[in-house]
Amino acid sequence: MSHASADDYRPGLEGVIASETAIANIEGADGAGGLEYRGYRIEDLAGHVSYEQTAFLLLHGELPNRQQLREFDARLRQARPIPEALVELYQRIPKSIHPMDVLRSSVSVLAHFDPDANAAPTDHAANVRKAERMIAQMATAVAARRRISQGLPLVAPRADLDHAANFLYMVHDKVPSEAMRAAFDLSLVLYTEHELNASTFAARVTVSTLSDIYSGIVSAIGTLKGPLHGGANEEAWKVLERVGSPENAEKWIQDALARKQRIMGFGHRVYKTGDPRATILKTHCRALAQEVGDDRWERIAEPIEQAVTSQKMLPPNVDWPSARLYHYMGLEIELYTPIFALARVAGWAAHVIEQLDHNRLMRPRARYIGPPHRPVKPIDQR
Ligand SMILES: CC(C)(COP(=O)(O)OP(=O)(O)OC[C@H]1O[C@@H](n2cnc3c(N)ncnc32)[C@H](O)[C@@H]1OP(=O)(O)O)[C@@H](O)C(=O)NCCC(=O)NCCS
Structure with a gap:
């Protein structure tokens, strides 16, 4: 062994x-x-x-x-x-x-x-x-x-x-319009x-x-469904909805950071200085916000992004802008993670x-931290 x-x-x-x-x-x-x-x-x-x-x-x-x-x-x-x-x-x-x-x-x-x-x-x-x-x-x-x-x-x-x-x-x-089709693609x-x-x-x-x-x-x-993985795009939208208006954004994020709340759509296990997908999508979010004539969510997202990036050193990941992008396409929130999957x-x-x-069975090991070896007592003595 x-x-x-x-x-x-x-x-x-x-x-x-x-x-x-x-x-x-x-x-x-x-x-x-x-x-x-x-x-x-x-x-x-x-x-x-x-x-x-x-x-x-x-x-x-x-x-x-x-x-x-x-x-x-x-x-x-x-x-x-x-x-x-x-x-x-x-x-x-x-x-x-x-x-x-x-x-x-x-x-x-x-x-x-x-x-x-x-x-x-x-x-x-x-x-x-x-x-x-x-x-x-x-x-x-x-x-x-x-x-x-x-x-x-x-x-x-x-x-x-x-x-x-x-x-x-x-x-x-x-x-869809050509702008919507291209952004979705x-x-x-x-x-x-x-x-x-x-x-x-x-x-x-x-x-x-x-x-x-x-x-x-x-x-x-x-596995994708969980909020620490693909489910984060739905959670990112809930953050924006909870904040509700650009005027609330600064206070909301400062309170959340003070409470040490995990802000969905930020941070990444591997990318520590920025997720290149988020950078690309942000530009398209702004363009689509203009197309639908509603820049409220961009104005809510920006101060939150600034605060989390500068105070926690956690840049946005792909799920932060994609939530807004799908909202502009009229897609309901519960479809965001299924879209990630498809x-x-x-x-x-x-x-x-x-x-x-090129298969080999994946079978890692665990470090045992439970009780040491012990005898099995008869049921009446437990
Ligand atoms: C993606 C993620 C799980 C990767 O994190 P990780 O490398 O495993 O880091 P950990 O979960 O161990 O967190 C390390 C520290 O950073 C903090 N942190 C990580 N992501 C954070 C976030 N989004 N908001 C606030 N704090 C965060 C943790 O609270 C922890 O702080 P502590 O050491 O004071 O307890 C994490 O950044 C996260 O939960 N992000 C939000 C969910 C998300 O957007 N997921 C999609 C990823 S593409």
Whole structure:
């Protein structure tokens, strides 16, 4: 048996290298803390290539040429409709259940209807096909459940719209403006991948037992939901709502910091000087605020951002601006974390496939701190 030394213990696995990956680098080319997907800087991808191109890059290793993109896009569009059984389930699940919980169940159900359902977990080609179907169908699933829970008629996916426009169309029954479509697409690109974050780690651990890709994604969705991870974008919006007006912002944040309150949307386990995704999104928040003619939330966010950054040395992370961005798109708060998931599924899938292609069971150790060895007393003597 191998013995774990007490010195090996890192609470929260901070700084532990638990995998090798060729998918994302969060130290940047110069080690300055940038984010790259397969060697491409996020600043060069966001706003320049679509979510579809980014998903192809993550799954297939290279940016697509025109023909590859046409074929990939056609496969995604064709895979968009979801099984009738899932729609029926949405009608039975209580309306009060959070969309993130429903999404977790949805992916489990989608697994049963996948044409490759019985393929071996290590079948690389089948896993890529499953990943493409999940990318297409999770968006339809989130939109369909949202419409059903609101008592609205379903809006079928439209094959003439790209991934970003089609999602907003299925939610609102209205084709978005080009500014909205482009900002949503960009946010999906920024949310797509982020190395060994908690949900990606959970997905990799799950499939390291040679379990299947759908099980890996279900684990990831359950892990993303928590407010210290993906759930932070919903919590960030609640902060802005609680503050309510720009005039309240300074007092609210000073009181919160004095109470040592954790401010959602700030801080990061790895980025200590700033999250590059937040910097990109902030510019788009301002532009969309102008488009919808309401800069109140920008004026609330700014003093909070200044105070947390300067007094706590905690810059905003991606979830701080994305909450505002989605609000400007008319998306309700409970959809923010599911949107994170339907973007991140491409990154999760790429990691799951990478894990299965080079698998070794993930099985760390724990340092035992319980009672020492002791005899079992008969029940009457306890
Ligand atoms: C993301 C996060 C969990 C990473 O934190 P971490 O590296 O594990 O750091 P810890 O949770 O151990 O916190 C370390 C210290 O910083 C403080 N801190 C961290 N994030 C904070 C925040 N958002 N607001 C206020 N204080 C914060 C903690 O209270 C703690 O202070 P203490 O040492 O006085 O107790 C953390 O920054 C956080 O909870 N942020 C808010 C949730 C969020 O936005 N999550 C999305 C991440 S992309």
